[in-house]
Amino acid sequence: MIDFDMLTHAAPFLLWIPFPVVLLVGLWAIMGRIPRRFYEKYPRRLLKRSQMPFAYAWRAQIEREDLPFIEKARNRSVALEIAILFMGYPMSIAFNIQSAVALYRCNRTADMPTMIPPLRNQSSRNPQASRRPGSPR
Numbered sequence: 001m002i003d004f005d006m007l008t009h010a011a012p013f014l015l016w017i018p019f020p021v022v023l024l025v026g027l028w029a030i031m032g033r034i035p036r037r038f039y040e041k042y043p044r045r046l047l048k049r050s051q052m053p054f055a056y057a058w059r060a061q062i063e064r065e066d067l068p069f070i071e072k073a074r075n076r077s078v079a080l081e082i083a084i085l086f087m088g089y090p091m092s093i094a095f096n097i098q099s100a101v102a103l104y105r106c107n108r109t110a111d112m113p114t115m116i117p118p119l120r121n122q123s124s125r126n127p128q129a130s131r132r133p134g135s136p137r
Contacts, residue, residue: 008101014094018087025083032076051077
């Protein structure tokens with residue numbers, strides 16, 4: 001039998017798992033950013049375009065000896081974006097576990113008997129029969 005209380009207490013820890021990974025990848029990406037000398041050499045707009053994941057037209061405007069530095073910064077920024085994207089998977093797993101446990105508890109308590117007695121006759125032909133005893137006419 002599954003201990004649902006343990007699942008509800010363990011699910012929030014899934015939210016903390018990706019934070020150290022994203023923090024380390026973020027520090028790694030910051031260490032590999034574009035050096036300051038390239039901002040003096042090339043327009044800022046061109047360097048910002050070089051960091052976009054699916055754009056390659058900027059390569060023709062950059063000299064060959066500068067290309068490895070900019071490519072390194074680009075690859076690291078894309079890796080950071082992917083790490084942030086995958087941070088959502090443990091979060092969705094945790095929320096799915098919590099909602100499944102909540103639904104299980106609702107269904108378990110819905111099967112319990114209620115204290116409200118059912119109406120005697122619920123036919124639509126006789127409206128007098130569907131009234132509760134002692135209710136005004």
